[in-house]
Amino acid sequence: MNVRPRPVVAELVTRQTPPPCAACAVYDFGICRAASPAWALQPGEPFEFQGSGHTVPARRVVFREHEMTEAVPVICEGWAASTVMLSDGTRQILSFLLPGDLVSTALLFDAKANCSVEAITDVRYRTFNRAELKATLLKNADLLERLSKAWIEEKSRADQLIVDLGRRTAEERIARLILNLKDRLALRGMVRSEPMEMDFPLRQHHIADAIGLTPVHVSKVLSEFRHAGILRISDRSLTILDFARFRRIALMR
Amino acid sequence: MNVRPRPVVAELVTRQTPPPCAACAVYDFGICRAASPAWALQPGEPFEFQGSGHTVPARRVVFREHEMTEAVPVICEGWAASTVMLSDGTRQILSFLLPGDLVSTALLFDAKANCSVEAITDVRYRTFNRAELKATLLKNADLLERLSKAWIEEKSRADQLIVDLGRRTAEERIARLILNLKDRLALRGMVRSEPMEMDFPLRQHHIADAIGLTPVHVSKVLSEFRHAGILRISDRSLTILDFARFRRIALMR
DNA sequence: CGGTGTCTTGAATACCATCAAGTCTTGTGG
DNA sequence: CCACAAGACTTGATGGTATTCAAGACACCG
Numbered sequence: 001m002n003v004r005p006r007p008v009v010a011e012l013v014t015r016q017t018p019p020p021c022a023a024c025a026v027y028d029f030g031i032c033r034a035a036s037p038a039w040a041l042q043p044g045e046p047f048e049f050q051g052s053g054h055t056v057p058a059r060r061v062v063f064r065e066h067e068m069t070e071a072v073p074v075i076c077e078g079w080a081a082s083t084v085m086l087s088d089g090t091r092q093i094l095s096f097l098l099p100g101d102l103v104s105t106a107l108l109f110d111a112k113a114n115c116s117v118e119a120i121t122d123v124r125y126r127t128f129n130r131a132e133l134k135a136t137l138l139k140n141a142d143l144l145e146r147l148s149k150a151w152i153e154e155k156s157r158a159d160q161l162i163v164d165l166g167r168r169t170a171e172e173r174i175a176r177l178i179l180n181l182k183d184r185l186a187l188r189g190m191v192r193s194e195p196m197e198m199d200f201p202l203r204q205h206h207i208a209d210a211i212g213l214t215p216v217h218v219s220k221v222l223s224e225f226r227h228a229g230i231l232r233i234s235d236r237s238l239t240i241l242d243f244a245r246f247r248r249i250a251l252m253r
Numbered sequence: 254m255n256v257r258p259r260p261v262v263a264e265l266v267t268r269q270t271p272p273p274c275a276a277c278a279v280y281d282f283g284i285c286r287a288a289s290p291a292w293a294l295q296p297g298e299p300f301e302f303q304g305s306g307h308t309v310p311a312r313r314v315v316f317r318e319h320e321m322t323e324a325v326p327v328i329c330e331g332w333a334a335s336t337v338m339l340s341d342g343t344r345q346i347l348s349f350l351l352p353g354d355l356v357s358t359a360l361l362f363d364a365k366a367n368c369s370v371e372a373i374t375d376v377r378y379r380t381f382n383r384a385e386l387k388a389t390l391l392k393n394a395d396l397l398e399r400l401s402k403a404w405i406e407e408k409s410r411a412d413q414l415i416v417d418l419g420r421r422t423a424e425e426r427i428a429r430l431i432l433n434l435k436d437r438l439a440l441r442g443m444v445r446s447e448p449m450e451m452d453f454p455l456r457q458h459h460i461a462d463a464i465g466l467t468p469v470h471v472s473k474v475l476s477e478f479r480h481a482g483i484l485r486i487s488d489r490s491l492t493i494l495d496f497a498r499f500r501r502i503a504l505m506r
Numbered sequence: 507c508g509g510t511g512t513c514t515t516g517a518a519t520a521c522c523a524t525c526a527a528g529t530c531t532t533g534t535g536g
Numbered sequence: 537c538c539a540c541a542a543g544a545c546t547t548g549a550t551g552g553t554a555t556t557c558a559a560g561a562c563a564c565c566g
Binding site for chain 2: 094105106148151209212
């Protein structure tokens with residue numbers, strides 16, 4: 001079994017200076033380009049933003065629920081999760097954050113988030129200043145457009161998750177989670193095809209916390225998928241072997 | 254057992270002309286006052302908006318998923334639900350809409366909703382024109398403020414529901430749903446105290462569809478609450494008899 | 507006055523959780 | 537570099553929560 005080297009993310013974290021935004025694979029994808037005036041960037045100026053770049057190792061908390069902050073973070077590289085903890089230790093993951101994602105559009109208007117953000121892989125992110133971003137928003141129709149798109153998608157994904165949790169079985173939920181992640185990664189050019197393969201740094205407990213199951217049950221369902229020849233997961237990489245069948249499970253109803 | 258007359262809402266629906274917004278109990282509560290320029294209203298002008306008032310009888314659909322529309326509806330009176338239907342007939346209620354609620358802040362930016370809206374009681378609502386509302390938004394800091402608040406609350410409630418569906422038992426979910434509705438009604442001055450009582454037009458199948466259970470199980474849990482002396486439900490009215498205990502169930506973790 | 511919608515209750519069943527033991531991998535300090 | 541601990545995953549046995557199925561009571565409406 002070929003053990004692949006540590007993921008690309010980890011290399012970057014060890015660099016002294018983060019790469020400029022111009023080199024970012026998702027600079028055009030999210031709000032970054034449209035919002036760059038909020039980084040006090042002049043058109044044509046090299047993309048070097050002092051002090052707004054951060055790195056966080058895997059499993060560390062980026063920020064905590066109810067923490068006040070002026071910073072509005074955008075994920076540059078790596079995977080993160082926004083989570084809610086209950087007093088008995090159980091956890092719910094509200095959404096996974098991928099490169100280019102604004103952590104939460106609500107953070108634009110409220111300094112207090114209602115969830116924590118946790119790094120899954122090593123994560124690199126940058127932050128906007130809320131006041132500056134808001135000011136830019138009112139002068140920049142393109143940014144407003146991008147943000148409203150982000151808002152609509154954020155809400156739509158939350159609504160989808162509600163339907164999944166309320167009305168679908170474990171198999172359906174897992175299939176839908178993986179296919180959603182596949183679609184989002186594909187938009188970022190992060191999915192290989194033939195065979196359909198992608199980086200998959202999630203532990204089974206992440207999946208469990210995201211779709212309201214126990215890690216044990218997630219393991220059992222994934223084993224089924226594996227034995228049925230639908231999926232292959234190894235070395236933090238996931239391959240969809242039987243896409244048609246997998247899709248049928250996800251869209252069962 | 255005293256059978257109360259049909260709820261106030263029904264009376265209003267039978268009127269020929271809807272009451273002016275000035276008479277609305279929640280005119281100041283939601284976005285209506287701040288957004289009134291989008292109704293082409295001059296300050297001091299009597300609140301009479303031609304053509305923007307609608308009434309819908311209970312159980313009728315206000316608008317359907319994926320329907321395109323320029324209208325951004327606000328509930329004036331009555332209860333509604335935003336719902337998603339699955340192909341096998343099961344249904345998920347994403348949220349209940351109360352007087353003063355914008356149906357969805359996402360409708361401000363996208364003409365296509367990802368859920369349907371259904372009247373629970375007879376409902377009276379008015380609509381803004383999206384383009385006009387958007388234009389007003391950019392010239393009116395107060396409106397932006399109100400909308401961002403609505404947006405944050407909408408998302409926060411969706412996130413809460415995700416946690417409830419993913420990580421809580423039937424008892425907790427039902428208690429939390431009822432207490433959330435109580436809080437929202439209280440903000441609107443629609444809850445009596447001593448004893449704590451409110452209009453409660455939901456059928457048990459509404460509750461079931463909202464929190465991912467079956468009507469049968471909802472019935473069993475509500476019966477428990479009733480026999481334990483915690484709740485009383487009759488004549489579409491709900492009384493919380495043992496608030497402390499009920500709250501403890503809702504906040505169990 | 508039958509039809510429809512709502513609610514209740516009981517019995518049988520399905521799905522997922524919990525508990526437990528064991529394997530394998532990963533990370534860490536001696 | 538090895539030993540050990542911690543984390544991640546698997547698998548089986550058992551149990552609990554909620555679903556499904558079914559039958560009946562009741563209210564409301566046309």
